[in-house]
Amino acid sequence: xxxxxxxxxxxxxxxxxDLGAEVRDLRAGDAGVGAVVAFxxxxxxxxxxxxxxxxxxELEHYPGMTEKSIEAMVDEAVARFQIRAVRVIHRVGPLxxxxxxxxxxxxxxxxxxxxxxxxxxxxxxxxxxxxxxKEHAVDGSSRWVDARVADxxxxxxxxxxxxxxxxxPPQPAERP
Amino acid sequence: MMAAAITVHLRYxxxxxxxxxxxxxVPAPQGTTVAQxxxxxxxxxxxHARALADDRLLRCAVDQGLCVDVHQVxxxxxxxxxxxxxxxG
Numbered sequence: 001x002x003x004x005x006x007x008x009x010x011x012x013x014x015x016x017x018d019l020g021a022e023v024r025d026l027r028a029g030d031a032g033v034g035a036v037v038a039f040x041x042x043x044x045x046x047x048x049x050x051x052x053x054x055x056x057x058e059l060e061h062y063p064g065m066t067e068k069s070i071e072a073m074v075d076e077a078v079a080r081f082q083i084r085a086v087r088v089i090h091r092v093g094p095l096x097x098x099x100x101x102x103x104x105x106x107x108x109x110x111x112x113x114x115x116x117x118x119x120x121x122x123x124x125x126x127x128x129x130x131x132x133x134k135e136h137a138v139d140g141s142s143r144w145v146d147a148r149v150a151d152x153x154x155x156x157x158x159x160x161x162x163x164x165x166x167x168x169p170p171q172p173a174e175r176p
Numbered sequence: 177m178m179a180a181a182i183t184v185h186l187r188y189x190x191x192x193x194x195x196x197x198x199x200x201x202v203p204a205p206q207g208t209t210v211a212q213x214x215x216x217x218x219x220x221x222x223x224h225a226r227a228l229a230d231d232r233l234l235r236c237a238v239d240q241g242l243c244v245d246v247h248q249v250x251x252x253x254x255x256x257x258x259x260x261x262x263x264x265g
Contacts, residue, residue, distance in 0.1 A: 059264070060189060060193075061264070062187070062189055062237070062240070062259070064240055065237055065240035065241075065257070068240055069241075069242075090264060101265070102264070122265060125264050125265040126263075126264060126265035127262070128242065128262065129262060129264050129265075130189065130237070130257075130259065130262055130264075131262055131263065131264025131265070132189060132190035132191075132259070132260065132262060132263050132264070133263045144190055144191045144260065144263070145263040146261075147260065147261030147262060147263050157244075157246065158211065158214075158231040158234065158246055
């Protein structure tokens with residue numbers, strides 16, 4: 001993939017990002033681009049309208065491993081799909097309701113590959129990249145968000161080293 | 177322990193960091209595997225025993241790569257991170 005940007009394609013940052021500016025930058029100078037797919041994840045309140053449950057959240061990550069593992073997955077996406085450029089931004093630190101959390105943007109000649117690569121990268125970010133969300137509730141309490149353990153691709157088979165009978169239960173293959 | 181010791185650099189994240197602190201260097205016997213290191217840490221005290229107890233909620237990375245083989249033998253100076261399942265995106 002020819003990198004057309006002066007900015008790193010993977011960024012972990014506390015500050016917000018500008019979707020329009022990122023997409024412009026992603027496809028700048030590349031007349032071979034016919035499609036750009038961009039996914040933005042945002043901070044969602046679990047409550048209903050009029051009775052919010054959350055006041056915000058906080059994102060922790062594993063500095064070093066985060067960047068390295070996402071870079072490796074972008075390489076994998078470039079190898080798998082006919083895409084031209086990739087941009088991944090994941091925010092860390094304190095975030096307010098409705099804030100942008102994550103951007104995955106992919107350019108390609110045709111839309112199918114851009115959609116597929118974008119979903120491939122988001123699936124990876126959700127299940128394997130070392131980020132953890134902590135929700136702050138309006139009542140002042142806070143809690144770490146539970147992962148959907150069943151579709152966690154990073155599941156460790158600790159049970160193999162343990163005494164018989166202490167193995168983890170079989171993991172269902174289907175998503176909820 | 178008669179075997180020569182290695183030093184492992186521990187890192188904890190999220191709920192494990194809150195329970196156990198950020199980590200730091202710990203000695204371990206030569207030939208220690210990831211699973212054995214977990215047991216050694218759990219033997220330290222009640223807080224470690226509890227925080228590292230649940231197989232389903234414990235993930236691990238060695239030298240900043242996800243650990244899939246808990247029989248992996250750790251080298252001197254290895255960075256080993258323990259954390260709950262990730263929730264990014």
